[in-house]
Amino acid sequence: MQNNLFSSQHFSILKNALRFTVIVIPVAAFIGSAVAFFLWLLSGAIHFRFAHSWLLYLLPLAGIAIYFIYKLFGRSAEKGNNLIIDEIHNPGGGVPKRMAPLVLLTTIITHLFGGSAGREGTAVQMGGSIAQMMSKWFKLNPADTQTLLTAGIAAGFGAVFGTPLTGAVFAMEVLTIGRVQYNALLPCLIAGITGDVTVAAWGIHHTAYHIDILPAVPHWFSGYISTDLLLIIKVIVASIAFGLASYLFARMVHGIKSFFTHYVKTPWLIPAIGGLIIIALTFINGKPDYLSLGVDAEHAGAVTIPSAFHAGGADTWSWLWKTIYTTITLGTGFKGGEVTPLFYIGATMGNTLSALLNAPVSLFAALGFIAVFAGATNTPLACTFMGIELFGGEHALLFAIACFTAYLFSGHTGIYSSQRIGVGKVDDMEDKTLSEAMKRDGYLYEKLAKYGFLKRK
Structure with a gap:
């Protein structure tokens, strides 16, 4: 009986792990490629503004353009990261496909004209949007879609900062304060690593930081x-x-x-x-x-x-x-x-x-x-x-x-x-x-x- 229990449990675990590996790798590679493209465009936009500082004076017009882009095409995509978190907790209308191109375009506009913003929100929203789209291609059930959305967050975050392990843990930890959603552990880890490797494969490099060597610790400590x-x-x-x-x-x-x-x-x-x-x-x-x-x-x-x-x-x-x-x-x-x-x-x-x-x-x-x-x-x-x-x-x-x-x-x-x-x-x-x-x-x-x-x- 124990042998049967052992074999059935581990066979199910292996089967599920292999299944999600096959699903997550192409999804995360797609997300990593999208993030690499985004980072390439972002760097170009920022350095173009460096060379043309007068673009800052067009920032109000850029803001108006962003407003009307979302007004005409955004719909639920306006909620951004919060929509993805809501969809993981309580599946509803899903994360729209338009979220990825919209947030990519408008983030580039923000930085091109000097707005003070970041890039993680864009990467995470792209990850969620692509994961939702591909979950429909794979015809996943709601529970598996939730897991894939979480993995999409991990892929986007790990790819944009070059921190695959952080991306995996962040995706599981950010959903609920004080609790970590371990049910998506393996998919998130695979997604974070795949997203990061994909960005590196496209030749995108991340900023390196360094902590100086500290003085020796006193002997009595x-x-x-x-x-x-x-x-x-x-x-x-x-x-x-x-x-x-x-x-x-x-x-x-x-x-x-x-x-x-x-x-x-x-x-x-x-x-x-x-x-x-x-x-x-x-x-x-x-x-x-x-x-x-x-x-x-x-x-x-x-x-x-x-x-x-x-x-x-x-x-x-x-x-x-x-x-x-x-x-x-x-x-x-x-x-x-x-x-x-x-x-x-x-x-x-x-x-x-x-x-x-x-x-x-x-x-x-x-x-x-x-x-x-x-x-x-x-x-x-x-x-x-x-x-x-x-x-x-x-x-x-x-x-x-x-x-x-x-x-x-x-x-x-x-x-x-x-x-x-x-x-x-x-x-x-x-x-x-x-x-x-x-x-x-x-x-x-x-x-x-x-x-x-x-x-x-």
């Missing part, structure tokens, strides 16, 4: 823990700030969107106003450092994510400026993602905090890079893996401390309002969406609603 106790305390203090930065970013994105929706009755004017504000802010700053991704330098001495890994590579308030630029860009209807700007915010904040705390610059830039992202997406486990994939495993303990601390201190906020709360950080928030939790956030919500930044319900 070396037998117990792998790093300096004082350094751990500094990391915790900095990570609380990273979590609060995540909180601020998420609140501002949702608040700006609600504010403009409430006060501007002509919808196409909202992105136009957003574009004008970005132009004005750039005049105030006197430099274009906070436009677009913030990875490549437009001029010598520009503040970028790579520059933040070096002493003097960021201004004291670079993180706040990037927060303002990005939340206005996305809150007024431009397209793209939030994650690369979150990397920028975290890295530049880490740079600033390293000076205040007398801590290693490159280490704290790396910690901010992953921790602000962890707090804003409520994915501390995935972000810990991201730290290991991007920066090496030597500081894995510090990565985990930073990500989980920032996750806790970001509260029940986040950039994905459709996330479900499986295990609340505080109070009785379980089984609610993140959107519902934010609307119950007591004092701050009341103040924001009072001044028109959020709608009362």
